[in-house]
Amino acid sequence: MLRRYILLNTNKFVNCRHVSQSMLQSTVDEKSGIATVTMNKPPVNSLNLEFLDEINTQLNKLQKDKIRGMILTSGLQKVFCAGLDITEFYNPNPDRLAKFWTVLQDTWLSLYMASFPTVAVINGHSPAGGCLFAMSCDYRVMVGPKYTIGLNETKLGIVAPKWFQDTMVAVIGQRKAEVSLTTGKMYTTDEALQVGLIDESLPDADSALKKGTQFLNNFQRISPWAFKMTKDISRQPTVQWLIDNKQKDLDFVLKFMQSPDVQKSLGLYLQSLKK
Ligand SMILES: CCCCCCCC/C=C/C=C/CC(=O)SCCNC(=O)CCNC(=O)[C@H](O)C(C)(C)COP(=O)(O)OP(=O)(O)OC[C@H]1O[C@@H](n2cnc3c(N)ncnc32)[C@H](O)[C@@H]1OP(=O)(O)O
Secondary structure: OOEEEEEOOOOOEEEEEEEEEOOEEEEEEOOOOEEEEEEOOOOOOOEOHHHHHHHHHHHHHHHHOOOOEEEEEEOOOOEOOOOEOHHHOOOOOHHHHHHHHHHHHHHHHHHHOOOOOEEEEEOOEEEOHHHHHHHHOOEEEEEOOOOEEEOOHHHHOOOOOHHHHHHHHHHHOHHHHHHHHHHOOOEEHHHHHHHOOOOEEEOOHHHHHHHHHHHHHHHHHOOHHHHHHHHHHHHHHHHHHHHHOHHHHHHHHHHHHOOHHHHHHHHHHHHHHHO
């Protein structure tokens, strides 16, 4: 594997393995075994088929490499991740939509059940699929106060799938999740902290990255096996539905997304974004 010194977000030179460089940059600190995976797909890190495929491949690779922990963050100025790429849903090609949704399901399962501890350093806005990715990590540190996070699907005239909803319930509880989901609430950093959607709020990206690393360092004294078994038991109720219903979930999405009402709502929403 290529070894070199590279400049990380922390502005410090560290000895690390450089794993890949494209829409996704991944570096592994040799000493700690912690990987930093940086999403870098301008303008807003929207998750299309190719980007999701790259993220999933990278997660599987990190798992094989037996890394000790991972920080997921963004290389963009003010967006962590704008969620799923809405153009994948608008006037979709059914074959591509099916591939897209299947890769999304697989990527979520890889992230949610990662064998290593994960931290989202949320250094920008994080709506919908961006919030799902953050919630799927084991710990969330967000840069405040000006960014927002939440599952806003109802505001687009669409419905967050069951497993998106269940992920939120697992983080903030049934009642708060229900209100949050039905209203499509986007939380400010302070609100997200209050409701438990994030674990910490820091004023800048460097201190957020340090905090994330500190969290991962807790696991230096914990057996990876004990960590993974505990996480599996804790998260099993949330993932089992999707594992058992992948095809049903896909069929739902294909039908739902091609309905004229949903297409109309999406068209209007895309137009409002362009404005
Ligand atoms: C019965 C049960 C059935 C269940 C089945 C239902 C299944 C359906 C499930 C769907 C689930 C979907 C989850 C999602 O993730 S949907 C995506 C939701 N995302 C958003 O709403 C975010 C929208 N974007 C923003 O709010 C902003 O862009 C923001 C991220 C805050 C950044 O703002 P800013 O920096 O000002 O950037 P701009 O708004 O100017 O955007 C720059 C360009 O990027 C385009 N853009 C933005 N977001 C997306 C996106 N998600 N997908 C595609 N494109 C996006 C935007 O249009 C600008 O484009 P352009 O430069 O051409 O004008």
